[in-house]
Amino acid sequence: MKLQEMEKCSPSSDWNVLYWVIGSILMPIALPLAVINLWQRFRSQKYRNQLPGKVVLITGASSGLGESLAHVFYRAGCKVILAARRADELERVKKDLMALDVEPAYPPTVLPLDLSELNSIPDFVARALAVYNHVDILINNGGISVRADVSATAVDVDVKVMVVNYFGAVALTKALLPSMTKRQMGHICFISSVQGKFAIPQRAAYSASKHALQAFADCLRAEVASKKINVSCISPGYIRTQLSMNALTGTGTSYGKMDGTTAKGMSPEKLAERILQCIIRKEPDIIVSDIQAKIAYYLRHLLPSVYFWVMAKRALKLEKAAKKSN
Ligand SMILES: NC(=O)c1ccc[n+]([C@@H]2O[C@H](COP(=O)([O-])OP(=O)(O)OC[C@H]3O[C@@H](n4cnc5c(N)ncnc54)[C@H](OP(=O)(O)O)[C@@H]3O)[C@@H](O)[C@H]2O)c1
Helix, strand or coil, X not given: CCHHHHHHHCHHHHHHHHHHHHHHHHHHHHHHHHHXXXXXXXXXXXXXCCCCCCEEEEECCCCHHHHHHHHHHHHCCCEEEEEECCHHXXXXXXXXXXXXXXXXXXXXXXXXXXXXXXXXXXXXXXHXXXXXXXXXXXXXXXXXXECCCCCCCCHHHHHHHHHHHHHHHHHHHHHHHHHHHHHCCEEEEEECCHHHCCCCCCCHHHHHHHHHHHHHHHHHHHHHHHHCEEEEEEEECCECCCCCCCCECCCCCXXXXXXXXXXXXXXXXXXXXXXXXHHHCCCCEEEECCHHHHHHHHHHHHCHHHHHHHHHHHHHHHHHHHHHHC
């Protein structure tokens, strides 16, 4: 073998290629990413240190994601106000929180609230404001779902879902806004769903209410930006909670079943932690889901005809499954 050929095959030339790949390709990508990551950690820590003592009003705090949110904000040293219809369940959540060993710890406040009673919401907000004179973070989380075809859903059910999921959050936000505007600070968070980004069969009322919530959040964010009020819209995929158990059927009765997708959903505790991060980083809009929901989201916006075809197949499959079970 000639000397030049031997040099080409030598281990040192392999190392040169490796150095070239690291220096010219990996470093220019990895270095900025590492710097951004460090910066985000630094900012998160800085804002996390500002959380103790903040007043956080959480709706739907009697179970599921709302209960987990109550835990993460309480552990972060916040003054939590727990709202939902079932006062006994709110008292249970309060008791669980007070049993935690955290510092600082402020006794949680329980305030019963029915989001479908729109006329009672201004009075509810007055009572919430009377506790600490202000609310720093409002988390519009309370909600219900529905499991039925459009043709099998009574209009009353469409209205009920829309009132609880959309108008309830709208009324609460509007009643609290003057106080936040006066203080020139505050954060309003909407728990939407990936179904607020794209719709799936048998969820028309639910999906419509979440699409409305997304649009409301986007408009509000623009309007209050100059008043130093932040708005975040969170769109989770399936969460392991009682949502399907508490869902309505088309006639308004309780669905009462744990769906396989919900049972296999993400942990509400992990999601609550991600939502806390979203609030301290002041992220305007996040999707937290598996890859399947993310693909559906991109298909809906980039290749709508493919998405329509997939959803038509899904609707047919659900229809066949329903006929079989009847
Ligand atoms: N689970 C999922 O797969 C999933 C996925 C994406 C988004 N989400 C959203 O996450 C949020 C929380 O739901 P979850 O999954 O934690 O379900 P959940 O366990 O059924 O909790 C729903 C909460 O909403 C409250 N609520 C229902 N109707 C209400 C009303 N009329 N007035 C006041 N509060 C009411 C319930 O409390 P009371 O019964 O005591 O009133 C309960 O605390 C909802 O907005 C839901 O749309 C859930």
